[in-house]
Amino acid sequence: MVMSSDNVKGLVLAVSSSIFIGSSFIIKKKGLMKAGTTGTRAGSGGHSYLYEPWWWAGMITMIVGEIANFAAYAFAPAILVTPLGALSIIFSSVLAHFILKEKLHIFGMLGCVLCVVGSTTIVLHAPHERDIESVKQVWTLATEPGFLVYAAIVVVMVLVLIFYYVPRNGRTHMIVYIGICSLMGSLTVMCVKAVSIALKLTFEGNNQFKFFQAWFFTIVVIVCCILQINYLNKALDTFNTAVVSPVYYVMFTSLTILASMIMFKDWDSQNGSQIATELCGFVTILSGTFLLHKTKDMGSTPAAAAVPVTELVRQYSSNCIRDSSKHSDRHGSPDRNCRE
Structure with a gap:
């Protein structure tokens, strides 16, 4: 299948984003570890990491990666860009093995290979980006009943997790922190795509920020990002990086693809064979992340x-x-x- 020029641009930006984001997990983890020795740990509600240069270096690296990811959504559909986040798992797992001494064993290496194979499958069969000439078109898609119901369910679930489960199970069940990040992340990506399209059209001479919809999407992106950063820090500081990265990826990608199907209807232009191939690629990626998760402690306990x-x-x-x-x-x- 021949990729469009826009999809190629989105692919390059998404791969670059994965390299930066995968590295940022490790750099931020080092900062959180150093901050935890001199102040209250982030997992316990502390913010001493804000005074740690390593954490800021990791944050800057993540911002660069997110900017590249942000730009990728302006050229390629979410179903192509989001699964490529699997590459960030590979970088973070390999770097964690050498820098943080969080062991990556043979089955973890096989998991990395599966992530690459699955990502390649999705890239080769991804749908073309739909033509959007105004941010108002995105607003129309976002206010359709199907996506409004999805957004309402996400907001309710996030509120329940924050106010009920975080105080009771946050430090013992990783899924609480990751669930908040992933649920909000799916809405963030949809709004990011809207803002990136608005910026792309604006740079082409068609100013989109004269419409309130562009500013609404921008505000939602900022609020959601702040919320995600807070709970992702808690997850990284409390749990093993080699586990946080793949689990976050699986939940975030699954929910984002679901949100994109509901809002942008990415699969409307594809036949059953193409959709099945993309699903097989996604399942392959999930298998890789499962191996990374299940083998994280292999050989760590002496016989x-x-x-x-x-x-x-x-x-x-x-x-x-x-x-x-x-x-x-x-x-x-x-x-x-x-x-x-």
């Missing part, structure tokens, strides 16, 4: 046989000495088992 023999002898001898009074025979000598 019992790996305990030095001298340590076992020392422990056994000390137990015998401690309990000799309890296990002595009638002549007052230590128990036969200990002597042997």
